[in-house]
Amino acid sequence: MGLLTALDGVYGDRADAVVVDSRALSWEELLRAAEAIAERAAGAPALAVLARPEPETVAAVVGGLLAGVPVVPLPPDSGPVERAHILRDSGATLLAGTRLPEDAEGLTALPVRLADRASGQWRPAAEDPDRTAFVLYTSGTTGAPKGALIPHRAVAADLDGLADAWQWNADDTLVHGLPLFHVHGLVLGVLGALRTGSRLVHTGRPTPAGYAAARGSLYFGVPTVWSRIAADADAARELAAARLLVSGSAPLPVPVFEQLRRLTGQAPAERYGMTETLITVATRADGERRPGAVGVPLPGVRTRLIGEDGQQLPHDGESVGDLQLQGPTLFDGYLGRPDATADSFTADGWFRTGDVAVVEPDGFHRIVGRASVDLIKSGGYRIGAGEVEAALRDHPGVVDAAVVGAPDHDLGQVVVAYVVAAGEDVTERQLTDFVAQRLSVHKRPRRVVLVDDLPRNAMGKVLKKQLLEPGR
Template sequence: MSFGPPLLLASLNPAAVAAGDDIPNAVTIDGTTLSRSDLLGAATSVAERVARAKRVAVLAEPTMSTVLAVVGCLIAGVTVVPVPPDAGKVEREHILTDSGAQAWLGAAPEGTGLPAIPVRQHARSWHRYPEPPSGTTAFILYTSGTTGLPKGVMLSRGAIAAGLDALADAWAWTRKDVLVHGLPLFHVHGLILGVLGPLRFGSPVIHTGKPTPRAYAEANGTMYFGVPTVWSRIVEEPTYATALSSARLLVSGSAPLPVPVFEKLVELTGQAPVERYGMSETMITLSTRADGERRPGWVGTPVAGVETRLRDENDEPVPHDGESIGGLQVRGPMLFDGYLNRPDATDMTADGWFRTGDVAVIDPAGFHRIVGRESVDLIKSGGYRVGAGEIETVLLGHPAVAEVAVVGLPDDDLGQRITAFVVAREESPDLAQALIDHVAKQLSVHKRPREVRLVAELPRNAMGKVQKKLLG
């Protein structure tokens, strides 16, 4: 039987499994390990149960049931709507209503009005499905909703394949790797990169449940994915950190990695971490390379197939001089197909570039540094354009700072006054001035906060994102 286009999950080719070419430890999660043949058989059994559906919701807990639900839908060509396990009732109902999900696949939260289709880990089917067209929507991923209700990002199978292949090129990712991570399975980082990547390239994946330093150290992987919080905790445990010295690649993303954490990883593991940039709408578009320079605070160059540019408020080009800040625009084959039910919200230029909403600088060599969100992180103070993100990165490098958010507050003289809201590990009478001086020494003097406010906590939404518009 012809399978048409190349398989999205190339390592799960039924012909290879039938020929006996197995991967004994294809996926390990929640204390369970499945071989490639068992994974294919169980996921195909799921596919048979959902093949007539259009969209189903998956409560994206870190379990084998979640993996089988997602893979089964991809085999059958059914769109997956991952739902965060900790989503509040209002957010969850919005996701279900907006997406038009017809049922839960696997576990379902209490009180839901949708039917639930069970996922049976020990069931097997060897029915063969033709590969769905590359334009088929594989996922509807919901954004964090920092500016209103979450929007559904439509990602096609072709976009996912292009995005993963670009990372295989940048990171030299092959079936010889063993990927380790403990990231959530309801967004691009943990689910698409962290599960579909291994299933495309044939590299085993170990999901640690919680991304603890000990769990990472004991996994014996060659590639590790983590967010800055994970790496910060790892460098605080030198014994576990040094155990990662044998790994081939340490990858950090989803937020800026503080420079001191970068430097401590180099000291303890002997290698600099790879930093990358992306978003639900674009997958990963920028990354440092396995065979290239890794510069703290910078997220590298465009991956294969991606183009970038910077524009100012008048849509004029911003020079790539490593200092000038502009709105980041991207285009490439891994971009999304728009927001579900919200074509008006898809911010594309007339000539096909996606406005990311982030502000960045690009140096003459093409290296990118992300300085924050355009709406809240681009501060215009005293005639200067300053990125809040780079100030936050420097402040997080101070031992007294646990969390920080930098904003521009109205100021009659400066236009906007750079203000840092800091959750301190330890307070002292002169801490505010010490933090101001710390930034002035690390960055240009005009980028220092004019005011530091010590707070008990930062306002966050249900997804944990800081809501800067509530600060002031």
């Protein structure tokens, strides 16, 4: 098929082309299992896939794409309410996977068996770049999750742009252990390998030992994964032979960046994206890998920063603005939500990411955070939470930190830091002074709360709204 060129035989075949949780498939075996799913899924309005980390998930996803049916990845740990919403909202009539839940009422179960084969009469759907490849559901931080419609052309443009940025090709072995229901783990981490022809090793769980044993040339991880690897010096050193270590889905703490550089001999490459846009900004394999920065736009992607007055801000490394973008990797809108789709774009056609950023004069982007929780307006100043977090993490006694803006009757908001400390000697005054010595005084935390850990989602992002709940 045109999107996944490895399955067209362009790169030949190999017995262990796709390895998921120690189970190997050749591209030919994967294609035949996927065709069996495609034959049964053809004509359905959508195919839901229970996305466990197993080769059957890969076969089911590829089968949906072969059939020309929108694929709806379903988190395997989703509760009955979330699962029911996704299945109902997506219009899926089929649910593929292994060990399917019993409460998927109204859907036809499509058990995935790797030994199954399609009949001789079946043919794949005609290629259509405008056809919806995926309905990917957002995190639902502002209500029930919305289904983002991702067309085939966006997937192809994104993977080709990343192949160019990361010099990703058929000689690589890609290793990761990320969930198979997100852009990072599924679109990049599975379809990327099937498009570039690289061998794929999914470790099942993203453990330091699993990453070290895989002997890859290209690794994907989220900051939580990289933090654990950096804390395991022996595992980290095993990655020294890799060509590129990629981090995404949340900001990589600078201390982790530096530890990885010291232990592996190379700095990790960060990138930026979201469900609706796929990956739009990335550090290039042949370029500078700058701590705290996510790189430059992919080919065809344009970005701009907009201030509170609606005017475009300069790329001067100082101005903090709302990040907006245009390009070939964007979604086609939210399923059944024309109002939400319209609200996500400006009048002149730019997508509102909801993130705030700073762009250096050389085009390098730094993501400050989400506008809703990471842009703090205090006493007339606009303060990026990410900048304060980075300063706190530079303190030798700080393991992790999250900064939020708490309501204040005088200043509007005040900077509050939640800090995971390495020992009992770290004090609030010490951390406040530490930040004030490195950043403008108005950016120092007005309050520091020492905590045992920070609440995070499956992709390692801190759930800041939980930090603002009463009693924290």
